Amino acid sequence: MIPATFEYHAPSNLKEAIRLLGEHNSGAKILAGGHSLLPMMKLRFAAPAHLIDLNRVPELKGIREQGGMIRIGAMTTENEIIASELLRTKCPLLPEAARQIADPQVRNCGTVGGDIAHGDPGNDHPAIALATEASFVLTGPKGERTVAADGFFLGTYSTQLQADEILTEIRVPAIGKGTGWAYCKLKRKTGDFATAAAAVQLQLDGNTCKKIVIALTNVAPTALKAKDAAALLTGKTIDDKLIEQAAQKVMSICDPAEDLRGDREYKTHMAAEMTRRAIRLALERAKGK
Amino acid sequence: MAKTHISFNLNGRPVDVLAEPRELLIHVLREQLAHTGPHIGCETSHCGACTVDLNGRSVKSCTVLAVQAQGGNVLTVEGLATNGTLHPLQEEFMQQHGLQCGFCTPGMLVRAYRFLQENPNPSEEEIRTGMSGNICRCTGYQNIVKAVQHAAKRLQAAGGK
Numbered sequence: 001m002i003p004a005t006f007e008y009h010a011p012s013n014l015k016e017a018i019r020l021l022g023e024h025n026s027g028a029k030i031l032a033g034g035h036s037l038l039p040m041m042k043l044r045f046a047a048p049a050h051l052i053d054l055n056r057v058p059e060l061k062g063i064r065e066q067g068g069m070i071r072i073g074a075m076t077t078e079n080e081i082i083a084s085e086l087l088r089t090k091c092p093l094l095p096e097a098a099r100q101i102a103d104p105q106v107r108n109c110g111t112v113g114g115d116i117a118h119g120d121p122g123n124d125h126p127a128i129a130l131a132t133e134a135s136f137v138l139t140g141p142k143g144e145r146t147v148a149a150d151g152f153f154l155g156t157y158s159t160q161l162q163a164d165e166i167l168t169e170i171r172v173p174a175i176g177k178g179t180g181w182a183y184c185k186l187k188r189k190t191g192d193f194a195t196a197a198a199a200v201q202l203q204l205d206g207n208t209c210k211k212i213v214i215a216l217t218n219v220a221p222t223a224l225k226a227k228d229a230a231a232l233l234t235g236k237t238i239d240d241k242l243i244e245q246a247a248q249k250v251m252s253i254c255d256p257a258e259d260l261r262g263d264r265e266y267k268t269h270m271a272a273e274m275t276r277r278a279i280r281l282a283l284e285r286a287k288g289k
Numbered sequence: 290m291a292k293t294h295i296s297f298n299l300n301g302r303p304v305d306v307l308a309e310p311r312e313l314l315i316h317v318l319r320e321q322l323a324h325t326g327p328h329i330g331c332e333t334s335h336c337g338a339c340t341v342d343l344n345g346r347s348v349k350s351c352t353v354l355a356v357q358a359q360g361g362n363v364l365t366v367e368g369l370a371t372n373g374t375l376h377p378l379q380e381e382f383m384q385q386h387g388l389q390c391g392f393c394t395p396g397m398l399v400r401a402y403r404f405l406q407e408n409p410n411p412s413e414e415e416i417r418t419g420m421s422g423n424i425c426r427c428t429g430y431q432n433i434v435k436a437v438q439h440a441a442k443r444l445q446a447a448g449g450k
Binding site for chain 2: 039108
C-alpha cells in the first residue's frame, strides 16, 4: 500500500515553502508529521501532485515565551510538547492532551500544527486550542495574519486556512493564578481517536469561578466550544448541581456521527460524562489539591 | 516518476538507493536493502511491527517516506547485536519468553532499545506506556514487560550501553 505518484519537495526555509505552495497551488499538499496525510494518500482519499515536506524547516520548530504568550512552532511534535517544561508550567493543558494522543512512535512524528490544520474533528488540539483561547499564525505570500482558534474550524477537514497559506505558529496565553485545567478523553484503546473528549480550563477567584472555557472533541463536524455550559458556571461557586446543569447543556449541542465507536446517543452521553470529570479535575487543580 | 537518490546510514553503514518519492521507508529497507527485520503488520501505523529508529527517535517506517531518511541514521533490529553477541534486550526477550510467534519482536526490540535510552530506569507503568505503540497478539505483554525490566537492570549494571 503506497501513495499515488507525486513530486516531492523538501524546502529548507519557510519562504521557500510558501513559494513552492504558491507555485503548485491546488495540486500541492503540505506534509507535517504525515500520520493523517500519508494514510489518506495510501487509500487514495488524497492524491496531491506535489508534496511539500516541512520537516526540514527549522524555523517552524520550538517553544518560546514572548509577552505572556507561549509561541509554539507548528512543526513541534507531540513528544516535544510533552517534554516542554515551559508548557508544563504555563500551558499545562497542552502536554496533558498530547500524552493522550496516539502512541510514542506517532507522537515522535505528529505535530501540533498538522493536528490543527487538518481540520479533523477527531483530532485533539482543536478543542485544546479553543479551551486555552489560542490563536493561529497563518503565513502566505502576502505575509502573515493571526486568527483566533474560535471560528477557525469551519467543518470536517475545512478551516480558515487558505490554499496558499501555511499554519506556522500557535500562540497560547500563559495561565494566570488560580487556574485549573483538564482534558478527559474516552478512547477504546491506545492510538484511537476519542469516542468523546472534553477540555476545560477555568480560573478561580476564591471559590468563585471567574472564568471557564469548555471545548469538546469528536462529537460534531468540528471541535465545539460549549458556550452556554460555560456561561452557567461563570461567576458562581461550582457545585455538583451546576456541573450537572452544564453537562446537560453540553449534550444539547452535540451532533456526533455514528460509527464503530458508538451511536449518537452514547457519544452524546459520553461527552457529558467527560465534561463532568474534566470540570471536577480542573476545580481540584485550581484549588491546588 | 523519476527516482531519487537517497543516502543514509543504516545500522552504522552508509547506504545509497534509488527510490520513487512515494516509496515508504519500510519497503526500501525490506526490498532494496534486504533488511527484513522490520515487519509489515498493519501498514496503517497502528501495530508497530515496522518500528525503526530514525535519527534517534522511534518511528513507524510504514508511515515515513524513504526520502525523509535522506542524510539520516536508521537503526533496525539487525543493528542491535554486536559482533554476533546479542544485545541484552535480545537476550532477555529470549530468557523471559518475551515472544511467541515472533512477528512483533523486531519492532518491540527496536522500540525498547530507544525507550531504555530515554528512560534507563523505568517503572512497570512507564514501560507499558513507552511500549504502547507496539501490538503483540501472542504474549499478553507480561513477559515483554519483564524482558524490558530485566534488560534495563543489565544495561544499568553495564553502564547504560
